[in-house]
Amino acid sequence: xxxxxxxxxxxxxxxxxxxxxxxxxxxxxxxxxxxxxxxxxxxxxxxxxxxxxxxxxxxxxxxxxxxxxxxxxxxxxxxxxxxxxxxxxxxxxxxxxxxxxxxxxxxxxxxxxxxxxxxxxxxxxxxxxxxxxxxxxxxxxxxxxxxxxxxxxxxxxxxxxxxxxxxxxxxxxxxxxxxxxxxxxxxxxxxxxxxxxxxxxxxxxxxxxxxxxxxxxxxxxxxxxx
Amino acid sequence: xxxxxxxxxxxxxxxxxxxxxxxxxxxxxxxxxxxxxxxxxxxxxxxxxxxxxxxxxxxxxxxxxxxxxxxxxxxxxxxxxxxxxxxxxxxxxxxxxxxxxxxxxxxxxxxxxxxxxxxxxxxxxxxxxxxxxxxxxxxxxxxxxxxxxxxxxxxxxxxxxxxxxxxxxxxxxxxxxxxxxxxxxxxxxxxxxxxxxxxxxxxxxxxxxxxxxxxxxxxxxxxx
Amino acid sequence: xxxxxxxxxxxxxxxxxxxxxxxxxxxxxxxxxxxxxxxxxxxxxxxxxxxxxxxxxxxxxxxxxxxxxxxxxxxxxxxxxxxxxxxxxxxxxxxxxxxxxxxxxxxxxxxxxxxxxxxxxxxxxxxxxxxxxxxxxxxxxxxxxxxxxxxxxxxxxxxxxxxxxxxxxxxxxxxxxxxxxxxxxxxxxxxxxxxxxxxxxxxxxxxxxxxxxxxxxxxxxxxxxxxxxxxxxxxxxxxxxxxxxxxxx
Numbered sequence: 137x138x139x140x141x142x143x144x145x146x147x148x149x150x151x152x153x154x155x156x157x158x159x160x161x162x163x164x165x166x167x168x169x170x171x172x173x174x175x176x177x178x179x180x181x182x183x184x185x186x187x188x189x190x191x192x193x194x195x196x197x198x199x200x201x202x203x204x205x206x207x208x209x210x211x212x213x214x215x216x217x218x219x220x221x222x223x224x225x226x227x228x229x230x231x232x233x234x235x236x237x238x239x240x241x242x243x244x245x246x247x248x249x250x251x252x253x254x255x256x257x258x259x260x261x262x263x264x265x266x267x268x269x270x271x272x273x274x275x276x277x278x279x280x281x282x283x284x285x286x287x288x289x290x291x292x293x294x295x296x297x298x299x300x301x302x303x304x305x306x307x308x309x310x311x312x313x314x315x316x317x318x319x320x321x322x323x324x325x326x327x328x329x330x331x332x333x334x335x336x337x338x339x340x341x342x343x344x345x346x347x348x349x350x351x352x353x354x355x356x357x358x359x360x361x362x
Numbered sequence: 363x364x365x366x367x368x369x370x371x372x373x374x375x376x377x378x379x380x381x382x383x384x385x386x387x388x389x390x391x392x393x394x395x396x397x398x399x400x401x402x403x404x405x406x407x408x409x410x411x412x413x414x415x416x417x418x419x420x421x422x423x424x425x426x427x428x429x430x431x432x433x434x435x436x437x438x439x440x441x442x443x444x445x446x447x448x449x450x451x452x453x454x455x456x457x458x459x460x461x462x463x464x465x466x467x468x469x470x471x472x473x474x475x476x477x478x479x480x481x482x483x484x485x486x487x488x489x490x491x492x493x494x495x496x497x498x499x500x501x502x503x504x505x506x507x508x509x510x511x512x513x514x515x516x517x518x519x520x521x522x523x524x525x526x527x528x529x530x531x532x533x534x535x536x537x538x539x540x541x542x543x544x545x546x547x548x549x550x551x552x553x554x555x556x557x558x559x560x561x562x563x564x565x566x567x568x569x570x571x572x573x574x575x576x577x578x579x580x581x582x583x584x585x586x
Numbered sequence: 587x588x589x590x591x592x593x594x595x596x597x598x599x600x601x602x603x604x605x606x607x608x609x610x611x612x613x614x615x616x617x618x619x620x621x622x623x624x625x626x627x628x629x630x631x632x633x634x635x636x637x638x639x640x641x642x643x644x645x646x647x648x649x650x651x652x653x654x655x656x657x658x659x660x661x662x663x664x665x666x667x668x669x670x671x672x673x674x675x676x677x678x679x680x681x682x683x684x685x686x687x688x689x690x691x692x693x694x695x696x697x698x699x700x701x702x703x704x705x706x707x708x709x710x711x712x713x714x715x716x717x718x719x720x721x722x723x724x725x726x727x728x729x730x731x732x733x734x735x736x737x738x739x740x741x742x743x744x745x746x747x748x749x750x751x752x753x754x755x756x757x758x759x760x761x762x763x764x765x766x767x768x769x770x771x772x773x774x775x776x777x778x779x780x781x782x783x784x785x786x787x788x789x790x791x792x793x794x795x796x797x798x799x800x801x802x803x804x805x806x807x808x809x810x811x812x813x814x815x816x817x818x819x820x821x822x823x824x825x826x827x828x829x830x831x832x833x834x835x
Contacts, residue, residue: 142471146457153459153497208457217455220419220447221472221517284742288735292725301718302739305711306746309753316757338753349745353738355441359731381816383726389823409827423728425816575827576820 139223143231147205148238156204157239161197165243168193169250179256186255187318190247191311194278197243198236198307199300202282205232206290215290215358225355229283233350236279244271248318257322266329267321269336274314277343281306284350287357306346313338372397372521372552373418377427380413387413389576390427395554400547400584403556405573411556412452414573415523418554420444431521448519450527454510458499462489462509465498469513483512486538503530515542522546524555540565592803600796607789614782628694631687633782637790639684639709645677645794646716646743653740656733664809665802667733670740671723672801674716676794681713704758708751715743729809 151157172189176182182189209215218228248271251257259267285303289295313335320332373395380388388410395401403411416422418431420440429436431443449455456465463484470480484494487508498506507530514522522543528536536559543553561567572580615633622629649670656666688706689699700706723736775783 139472142468146460146468149464150457150459208459212456212458213451213453214455214457216419216421216449216451217469217513218472219421220444220449220519221469222445223472225441288722288739292722298718298721301714301721305714305718305750306742308711309749312753312757334756338749338756342749345745345749349742353742356734356738359440359734379816379820381819384812384815384819386816386820386823389820389827423730573827575825576823577827579827 137227139227140230140234143218143223143228144234144238147208147232147235150208151205151235151239157201157243161200161239162243162246164200165193165197165247166250168196169247169254173254182255183257184324186251186257187322187324188311188315189255190244190251190318191274191314193247194240194244194274194314195304195307195311198240198278198282199296199303201236201239202286202303203296203299205236205283206286206295210290219358225358226351228358229287229350229354230347233276233279233283233347236283237276240275240278241271244275251322259321260323263321263323263329263332266332266336267318270314270317270321270332270339273336273339273343274310277310277339277346278307280343280346280350281310284346284353284357287350287354290358310339310342313342370396371430372399372432373554374430375414375417375427376429378417378424378429379426380410380417380422381425382413382422386425386576388417391573391576391578393571393578393581395552397552398547398550400543400553400568401555402568402570403554403573404558404570405579409573410576411573412525413576415449415525415554415556416451418443418521419447419449419523421449446520448514448517448522450510450514450522450524452525454506455513456498456506456509459497461495461497462501462505462512463494465509466512466516470516473517475516475518479516480512483515486515486542487512488535488538504532504535507531508535511539511542518551520551522551522553522555524553526556526558528557528559592800592807597796597799600792600799604789604792604796607785607792611782611786611789614778614785619779619782620776625695628691631691631694633786635684635687635691636783637786638680638687640787641790641794642677642681642684642709642712644791645673645680645798646712648673648798649677649716649719649740650744653737657737657741664729664733665806667729667736668802668805669798671720671736671805672798674719674723674740675801676797678713678716678720680790680794681709681716685709685713702758704751704754707754708747711750712743712747715746719743 169189172185172193173182176185209218219225248267252259281303285299285306288302289298292298316327317332317335317339320327320329320335371394373393375391375393377390377392378388379386379390391410391414403414405411413422417424417429417436420431420436420443423440424436432446434443436443457468460468463480466480466483467477470476489505489508489512493501493505498509501509507527511527514524524543527539527543531539543555547553567585569584570582571578572582611633615630619630619633621627652666652670652673656664656670659666692701693699719736719739722739723732725732
């Protein structure tokens with residue numbers, strides 16, 4: 137546990153220094169939101185699609201972040217040093233997961249605000265709790281799948297396209313669940329708050345399943361490529 | 363080679379073959395290293411020195427033959443060996459965005475060492491406070507190497523595996539490194555390192571293995 | 587002595603049986619079974635589509651089980667891993683076939699190539715997932731390492747698919763739209779049609795077994811060839827050392 141926090145702290149410190157989130161991922165994500173609006177070019181349509189666009193953007197941003205977090209480990213072979221540092225792989229997994237979670241949380245809060253400002257989505261006071269729960273559980277789910285599949289491709293050539301190919305199908309339930317739940321939180325007519333909470337339950341199950349799977353598989357995946 | 367009892371043996375390779383992408387980087391190496399020994403690996407480029415170190419670190423799979431490190435059979439279990447290993451590879455394993463001190467502190471926190479150990483290690487490798495608070499991406503090759511060595515010192519591993527640790531260091535740092543390695547062995551650690559250094563007069567020559575063609579071609583004992 | 591071919595008496599028997607059964611299916615599907623009173627001649631796609639989908643699922647179940655066994659066994663045999671890989675390859679092929687025949691059939695009966703119904707959507711995600719699995723398998727490296735990584739990926743896919751299916755079912759049930767024509771439910775099958783469909787499943791299963799055995803043997807031969815190459819390489823490498831060290835040990 138302590139080791140996991142040390143790893144998380146290191147990842148966040150590296151991120152804070154490099155400011156990748158600030159200078160690249162956030163602008164990228166906001167740009168995508170704007171481009172979606174331009175492409176759809178119809179205000180009712182944009183409002184109806186708002187929640188889906190937010191989470192689709194989160195999916196792509198997750199890929200960017202995860203690639204970065206493993207680039208940092210492999211560019212000077214730091215991963216080998218980590219492996220030979222008496223660190224339990226499961227602690228590396230949770231450390232990296234937690235650092236990714238914090239960043240994705242920041243990003244998704246920004247994107248939800250982006251949807252409110254750019255797309256005219258509205259959140260009534262009673263739905264704030266729902267929205268916060270969605271954002272937290274979806275960010276955790278994204279971080280766990282990203283960290284897990286990032287480890288699968290960490291030592292491979294052409295890992296960027298491979299990561300997308302492997303992780304995006306897995307993230308489909310999260311995309312569906314988070315989009316529908318957020319739609320409910322935005323006060324859509326087609327879906328009520330109660331169904332919104334049903335979707336949050338799916339998000340929570342998803343997050344737990346992939347955290348557990350990652351904890352179990354990470355050690356075997358972190359073998360260096362010979 | 364002296365017969366040694368199992369308990370005193372740190373590394374025992376028997377006809378070890380390591381094939382990397384079909385190429386036998388190690389082609390049947392046999393050697394036995396006792397605990398607390400200091401061993402230099404020599405040989406031309408591409409003779410299998412680095413692969414031997416990486417095999418002992420549990421980082422590359424054993425293709426044939428047998429290999430034990432601290433009584434763990436590497437054919438079955440490579441992960442548990444890594445707990446005892448401190449590795450300095452060709453690359454330093456540093457995080458570019460962190461300062462020299464932060465890199466060493468990271469290792470220290472992982473292994474539960476004290477802040478004092480970090481300062482001691484930095485001082486021993488003559489990393490002054492200005493260098494220590496500079497991001498490693500801005501440091502020279504020698505300074506980066508010294509940072510990696512400082513991390514290794516705080517690591518306090520039982521088995522030190524160093525790939526050309528002398529390369530890129532100035533004369534004073536090389537001498538200090540030799541002292542550090544000797545101290546490590548006298549506190550019970552086993553140290554293997556590769557080197558292209560020529561022997562300097564007046565220095566003790568450790569046990570030296572000469573590698574050629576992926577096998578241990580000769581094994582000369584320590585000379586005082 | 588290693589055989590040069592991957593065929594044996596068993597595979598020959600399976601192969602001939604597969605050809606015989608499939609020949610019967612073709613004859614029956616085109617000439618013996620009647621056209622559907624609603625769908626007309628297009629119903630005949632069913633005899634290729636349903637068996638292909640069945641084989642695809644059979645293949646991925648096989649991959650899941652053999653991957654689990656391969657991961658559970660500590661010892662360094664690659665047999666189960668090779669079967670897992672071979673089965674996934676054949677599975678992707680048949681799933682591609684099922685998706686193509688399915689969308690052609692859909693075009694004829696529903697008027698669209700694609701419907702976002704839960705089964706189709708899950709199948710599509712399954713297809714993409716196993717394409718990714720094969721992409722990872724194709725990366726060179728230590729075979730044992732690859733076996734472990736692939737097995738983990740296959741087991742993660744086993745986790746993923748129920749989640750995908752469940753979420754898609756929930757998604758569709760909340761968005762009530764025009765009910766999808768269910769191709770299997772809509773067709774009234776007489777005995778001859780059922781028998782032809784059953785023969786199709788048997789025939790495709792024989793093809794599946796035949797292909798998996800061959801692919802698996804091919805993978806074994808490839809590993810053996812690498813092993814033979816390794817012996818020569820080790821000898822060459824040692825000689826190179828002896829020349830430099832002037833006699834070696």
